[in-house]
Amino acid sequence: MGDPHRVGIVGLGFISRAYLDTLANHPAVRLTAVADLDPTRSAAVAAELPGTEAISVEHLLGSADVDTVLNLTVPAAHAEISLRAIDAGKNVFVEKPLAVTFPEGREIIDRAAAAGVLVGCAPDTVLGTGAQTARAAIDSGLIGRPLSASAVMITPGHERWHPDPDFYYTAGGGPLLDMGPYYITALIHLLGPVRTVLGAASRLRTERVIGSGARTGHRIPVEVDSHVSGVLEHVNGALSTITTSFDGVATTAAPIEVHGEIGTLAVPDPNHFDGETRLFPLGGTGWRTLPLSAGYTGAGRGTGLLDLVTAGAQRAPRAGGELALHVLETMTALLRSADEGRRIELTTTAERPSPVPLTPVDESLGRSPEGSGRPPE
Template sequence: MTTGSPAASGPVGVALIGAGVISDQYLQALTSFPDVRVVAVADLDSARAETQAEKYGVEVAGDVDRVLSLPEVEIAVNLTVPAAHGVVAQTALRAGKHVYGEKPLVLEHIEGESLLAEAAQRGLRVGCAPDTFLGAGIQSARRAIDAGSIGTPISAATATLSPGPESWHPSPEFLFQRGAGPLFDIGPYYLTALVSLFGPVERVAATARQGRAQRVIGSGPKAGTAFPVEVPTHVTALLDFATGASASSAFSFDSALPRTMIEITGTEGTLSVPDPNTFTGALKIRGPGDEDWRDLPVEGTDAGRGIGVLDMARSLRAGTGHRASGDMALHVLDTMSAIEASAESGEFWAVASPCDTPEPLPADWDPHAKTL
């Protein structure tokens, strides 16, 4: 990963590309951080870009070319649909901008590898969501594991089960297309959390099913509209990590009973870890002699989506590595692709791409402090 030397000073200029549903969460957080300055919002729908810019007090709204031409923009935050992630990221790199994207990084390994190579050649950075692993919940779990609270980690059991997003999302079609589904849409939260706790995945085995061939939109102006499902909607995976730990994971849009779970079993106890699709939550531990779970302290930030962008911005100024890195995002993408391939082939599938386990955030890391 390119770190480069410390650059410039003061807040880092950021532009959002994509003004859809998720942009509200990013804009709310990023406009509250003194170490970044949201310069512009871009979208194919100019009216939507203008609405979001006005709502959050951002000065410039326009198309992608206009926004990327602004010299004060240093990081382009790519919030487009998954199928456009690679093209938009490449366009931003060629405009001389660092890129932080929504998950997944891209749809194919070769595209991701090419993207990271181009960024390195240009001396630019790539970062990628999810940044929920930087929140208080997962970071407190990391600190507990690093402190030996459960001994040596042996295994994890994770599940993210729901009926699917079509009941609440006004335009959910893309969530059932290639590059999404429960594995590629929700899986990155769980897999990124596991990689941040256990290190890289070495191989996987999986099965996959599709519950229904079509879904019906349940809210918004398109309520009642049926649309086709293109991807599996229930995936079960076994993962072996290079450290020797293992995990079993279920990803589903077919469950009438919504559930989320991460439990980490070690030689001396078990951790119940907060939902990795959130930034905080209860962290509990249970040892061999315990009759019930005990609470552990949860310390860190719950400032929301955008803390990965902020960490990237601060690291850019300091010339250090950022935590929500393109390398880790590519590894998670390759893990999901291996799960998909294993489900199709019925065989174990290796995950070849390397990544480093990101450094933990200090418990007192404050996104609202001015440090630049």
Template sequence: MSAGAGLPQGSPQGSPQESPRGAHQGSPQASTSEPQRTLNLGLIGAGNISGQYLQTLNRLEDLNLVAVADLDLDRAREVAATGGAEGVSVDELLAAPEVDAVINLTIPRAHAETSLAAIAAGKGVYVEKPFAATVAEGQQMLAAAEAAGVVMGSAPDTVLGTGVQTARAAVDAGQIGTPMSAVATMVTSGHESWHPNPDFYYQPGGGPLLDMGPYYVTSLVTLLGPVTSVIGASSALRTEREIGSGPRAGEKLSVSTPSHITGALIHESGAISTLVMSFDGTASQAPPIEVHGTEGSMAVPDPNHFAGDVQITHDRGPWQSLETAGGYVQAARGYGLADLFWSGAFDGDPTLGRAQGALGLHVLEVMAGVLSAAETGASVTISSRADRPSAVPLDPR
């Protein structure tokens, strides 16, 4: 389907049009006697991550990509062609009445500007992580969406897969008793070894926490609930990095943001999570996330992935793998938006669905709080609140 002036007129925000294509694969709610509704989407930001989103959009028939925009129009057209859409300018996409919602895949410092423009155009928004470049911008985005009555969703959506959701099912079933603490660990040597332009990762707004932390913090909130306060410590002992690949290989980079961060998150439930995010090591054998309760401990798979083995132990016994017990089985990038649609967020109540902007803002404030606490040496109170997202039952989609 094409975009821009030549597109057929579609439905406004909150009233997705009906599709003649029938039920989408794996959707038991759909019926061949009732046309499957679709959500018409515009994607802004045709960078590398867009390819993963397009794989999902091409598979789920109730998510219908109609337009792709980018500052580089040729790149927008190239990406759009892989999704059966039209490459257009950002202004054309925002003006297209048939676009119900915008997938915002721009760079973090453009998240707020792009999201606010889409909201002003009456469109829902689903934004990549982190929610915004600053907490103040995130608050502005969320307030604008609430005032306009449109959906504001946020990545990461990896927590909707079978990995974290199987762990969530175990927690909810009391398999480890009352959760008391968790440890989340991410240690790598940094992205300069493989990324041809890694400058951003070592400048303010980058670093391991803001880059990878959303996956871990979102998972911790999903498992243990929202956070009320944080403390932190950080370092940047390596003041220079060397690009290891691409045309700039051998070029030196200055480091101007912490490359190792440790934080403690105090959850509303009373549980305490310890967070270690580092570009200053090589690797770690620690599970990505461990959750400890009064009756057992649990190892949670990499929250940057949708699936993985969940293990549990009791009474110092052997670790045993749990059967898959929750989550979208086929989950991939973009399922957060799909979950919002399937939950009814576009049917008049934008607060429905799990990948809510309020959660994205809360996670952003937690990370910013850890960085602030590391700089000042003082505990930081988290002012935002986000409901612990409801569990995802095991779903074949």
């Protein structure tokens, strides 16, 4: 089956632990190198992983022992690190969002295509049994023709639990760019690509107070909108409404609901891989939970990278760069719409990724059929 695909990780902050839990002992990949601006952090991670070297970012990006760079830096650095990796001939898998701005995201995809390397991007949670079971229900006609959907994410703000939440309130942060990728990616898996958007946004607080860690009580400025609402018009004619907010305490709304001619689906939280999909049929008397019918079981953060490097020539990666670019344009267009007060037509589109059969992640993503995992010629 060839050697495991060689992965180097740049950025070892809060989210890296979830990726390490998935990738560290997976037979399809080998973590050959890690790098962080804090060398003590990279040294500590490397010490946990036999055969993994703690090196500088520059050394990692140029290493002949790295096939794919897993970019877990803060959003503002996503484009810089991804472009440097691409220019070094590496595949890239990026933590969401693909970039802070749409032009940066466009450049990542274009430069990767010119270099003949692959780009993947989180979120990969939509490849789990939650969103995939809901998609299978829609595709099988269980709710009839889908007409509309709603997506709701409301929290008091990440400063309550994150010890260093500053970047959530600077360029590239905010509830839409931070959490919107989960919801919009799921909506595209469920209903297909987006054609136009109309947005509104607000920023009613100028600062936040850190609630945990060594900086508890420290005040940080809010430089981005903290509540964003919008309407997405999908190519198939369905309308989705979305609300993402760091300005609420709680909500009773389902994370995602899809309404069709003969039924409504309640879709589980797209920030998780699993969860119950529930159906309320037309003329029914209550909700019923659907059995799991699709998706990677036992999946965790990094499943999208595994899907990318094992796709080979048989199919496109399900967490691929073109989808991530379309999601990024959808979000940045919503923010631009809110700022300009007008409807905006998107310039990108994306194919719905191929559905994921109900399969244990370790069985379907065992080893790369391409050996090194390099893109096909």
